[in-house]
Amino acid sequence: MRNLVTRTDKKIRYFAMLKKNESIFERKSDARKKIMLGGLLVKAGFGHMHPQDASVLYGMLLDCKRVLKEKPELMSRWRKMGKALLAGKNDKFMKTEQKGNET
Numbered sequence: 045m046r047n048l049v050t051r052t053d054k055k056i057r058y059f060a061m062l063k064k065n066e067s068i069f070e071r072k073s074d075a076r077k078k079i080m081l082g083g084l085l086v087k088a089g090f091g092h093m094h095p096q097d098a099s100v101l102y103g104m105l106l107d108c109k110r111v112l113k114e115k116p117e118l119m120s121r122w123r124k125m126g127k128a129l130l131a132g133k134n135d136k137f138m139k140t141e142q143k144g145n146e147t
Contacts (some may be wrong), residue, residue, distance in 0.1 A: 087130075 085091065090101060112118055 085101065093101065
């Protein structure tokens with residue numbers, strides 16, 4: 045009987061450790077995601093903004109979300125632009141965009 049209690053206790057501790065490790069993994073994944081998103085803001089030129097100006101960025105992002113609901117076709121344009129800029133093809137993309145805006 046004592047052996048059964050010991051094995052059960054070990055299993056309980058093992059599953060508690062798994063649950064703890066899972067929450068640690070989730071926390072680290074969430075932190076990584078936030079760091080990557082923050083890096084995109086810096087890359088887009090908003091790194092100079094003070095954290096007190098977060099309301100400006102938040103409002104801007106919510107406005108983009110609203111516009112995207114009204115014009116879902118913008119998603120493909122933004123995706124294309126983002127991929128080009130992240131790949132370092134910003135000169136080529138910006139020239140193409142300027143030509144499109146002139147018409």
